[in-house]
Amino acid sequence: MYDDDIIAAIATGYAVAAIGIVRVSGRGSLELLEKIFTKKPPYEHRKIYYGHITDSNGEIIDEVLVSVFKAPNSYTGEDSFEISCHGGLSVLNFVLERVLEAGARMAQPGEFTKRAFLNGKIDLSQAEAVEKIISSKSKRALFIAQRQLAGKFSSKIEKIREKILFLMAENEVIIDHPEEDISSIETKEKLNMLIDIKKQLKAILKSSQYGDVIFEGVVLAIIGKPNVGKSSLLNILTGTSRSIVTDIPGTTRDVVSGNFNIKGIPCTILDTAGIRETNDVIENIGVQRSKKALKEADIVIAMFDASNMLDERDTGIIDYAVKHSNKVIGVINKTDIKKANFMLPFDKIVEISCKNETGVDKLEDTIADSVINLESDTDIVSLNANQKESLKKGIDICDKLIDDFKRGADPALIGVDFISLADSIDDIIGKISNEDMLDTMFKKFCIGK
């Protein structure tokens, strides 16, 4: 719920550009504009006005361009305007303060978008995207969010929705027009369509997991016996010297973390205490925490020393990694000293040398590929937990319907399942109404006894 009081904020997206923008929206915002702007009304929708913002004494604060957008055709669906100032950040702040003084309040993060959504200007998935654009930490993320905002994802769902509508209409026409000789498509074809819908929903779910990777990032944990070079690797990847490096085994006694970015994927890396049996209480706590970190990690980097033979502790690490993670990358370090003369049972193995910083690029590529395995990013979407839940529900109902069709179930019951399927799609973007179904029915079938 929201009120439509006037909100204002600096539109951060433009903050780096030479001009800054103050965005204002809400009921009565154009009256507010009149108070602070030298150009007086009439203000028309989508017109740009030149003038000055003045303070309460009429003194000029900045020379500006004001774009006016009127309800319901503005971004938020409310009366709104944007002040383009050319001053730096401080002038921008003065203008904002002036707007606030004249009666607006500071917008909360995402509040403009929330209003746009509440006013039906954008659908849920687009709203989701805007939030993501605001919080994008990489160009790659920005690109994906912008595609979603542009409705690319919505139109994909729209296509699925059309297919569902078609199948619903097929089902209804059988019920409501039993005497028509309607050459309806074969059950087998309907079944194929359903299987296809399910496949697409599953693909979307999968790409939303990629969306999570892009927007939420991934957690990597490095494990390995003491002294293999875990801390050294963390320091290289994060470009810092966060983790203390010594040649004393057991240097790192607690989990150290660092952040970096591979191909636009935000990564958090955890350097763990080498997992070993120890009597040292503090180190022992560290080992426990390492185990916990390991469980939380999306990817486990299991590290080994090329210059030594694998020993019992190494095989312990191998067992542990295989048992606790399905995404393990084996890393063989210290290849500057000697080439490894052992084999590791992992799909992905990268040889590196922290000392010479060789093989690190390859490791980064391997990490990126193992979280996002796609030709291009165009399919990646970002969905919230509810939307993902709806997708899962949709997939389950597809299964039920596939079963319905195979059994030749009563069309009235199939109808109920279709409504649930439509509902779950609704939850992702918008509503399928009875009318939509009838429209489809009358378009596809010649009905008329």
Add this chain to the structure above:
Amino acid sequence: MIYPKKYDVIVIGGGHAGCEAALISARLGVKTLMLTIFLDSIGAMSCNPAIGGLAKGHLVKEVDVFGGEMARNIDETGLQFKILNKSKGPAVWSSRAQADMTAYKLRMKYVLEHQNNLDIKQEMVDEIVAENGKVIGVKTHLGNEYLCDSVVVTTGTFMKGKIFIGLNEYRAGRAWEPPSDKLSDSLRSLGLRVSRLKTGTTPRLDARTIDFDALMVQPGDDEPVPFSFKTTKFNRPNMPCYLAYTNETTHKIILQNLDQSPLYSGMVESVGPRYCPSIEDKVVKFFEKKQHQIFLEPQDENSSEIYADGLHTSLGYEVQLKFLRSMKGLEKVEIMRPGYAIEYDFVDPTQLKHTLEVKSIRGLFLAGQINGTSGYEEAASQGIIAGINAAFYIQKREPFIVNRDEAYTGVLIDDLVTKGTKEPYRMFTSRAEYRLILREDNTHLRLAKKAYSAGLMSKEQYLLIDEQKKKIEETINKLKTTYVFPNERVNKKLLELGSEIIKTKTDLAKLMRRTEFNYDKLREIAIDLEDVESFIKQEVEIDLKYEGYLNLQKQQIEKFKKYEDMRIPEGFDYSLVGGLSNEVKGKLMEIRPASIGQAGRIPGVTPAAIAILVVYLKKINDKRIRNTA
């Protein structure tokens, strides 16, 4: 003159809406007058000689429970009865009967004439008189003014009716009956929005010139079931219908003569029904279809006229004859009456309340095709609701409102008053979101209480139904608590019945849920299970077999009710609600929904807008409570 007798309710029109409205109003004990253009066409079927059909059968049975006549009337005059969709689940079974049109209308007239409190006069109403936002009477073409407190308008296709046959145009309300040219102007001047719709009908053929041997016979059910729960003696004929087909020659003739169709030549611009397209439309829009079905139906037991279902047309007479004769079995056919299209005035139904009363004028009710619907059953069900509410208005009783979760009638009216319509509105089962519960078979079970409490059903009838209901519940409970054990006899029997053996103690309800099971089979397994009448068996089977789905719908109904119960006060000022777009506000102010639930069904009102409304209403509600505390 001002007529000396003052009436409580005046019903304008003697069609299917008018008959039900007048009857129920008189039956509820208020002084009622029916004014209609032509007494001989009371209860006339303008189009197809059939009552019921998909989703329409539901409506007929609902009208029956609410004290209406349609079901009883067809049970006495039907020529063939059939339950459609019998091969599908019970939720979509629908009864239909072919009617003897003449017998149908004569019996209806007879019933009206024998109804207490009801006068019938042949007069055309030209004007509705209202004062201070209230109806006070009507004026007729004879110059008579009748005073009353309430008016139900059921003028069907008559207001400024215009018929098209080829390029010829006639003023008529139906076939050759005179139109009502003034009434819609009167409605307009009362502030109502009126616009135009169109529909069409098919040629009537001479049975003596049809080669029935060349056609496929379509008989009714061998064991016909009556519509009315009140019908006890039931013995009607089973006259067949016949199936013919158009062919490519037929289509060619039609396509070559499209310039003769007022629909295509631009003479008729109003919107016709999509589900009942003219043959011109079918041939053009579904160009790839090589043939279309034509049902030939008897109209009257004692007449040669045959109705050609599927051939609605506005093509000229010559073309009609030519394309008819291109069909197998119709090579020598003679037309008795040609098909035609008709265009008429209707009132935008979003101006009505759920009682069918006009929002802006107290005591004025509209029902039937005037509200943009099409079909006898749609008309009758509105007629009865309008009639009940007109009488209740006189009697100062609470309005009688049927909701979407209670009956198809509720769905119909809610759709009309909430969404309006752009084409003649026909009922479909898919319009009823709770159709698993709103079945034909349980109509009297689900509505008896409502009808009885409103005084629409006698106590004896109610008690009888209540007993049935109890018997069903009892039987279900019994099945749920009676067990069979995996012994040799039971398992042998199960295999014999084509079912799987049981391995543990199993209750009978569980067995019943198996697809292949029914009550009689259960009795073979559990020998002492008592026999019950077949209707009870059927209901028990449905309730158990569909239990999961029925429960799901019951949950959905609960959710639905929650929003229906959030009432929006009449005259609520939407401009006070912040955050609603002007578009949404405009729609809400136009429709003036009675509840949040209804608001949500208005096209274009977003879920977000609803969320805002809910919060706002809650806020003012809380404030009110605080203020009164």
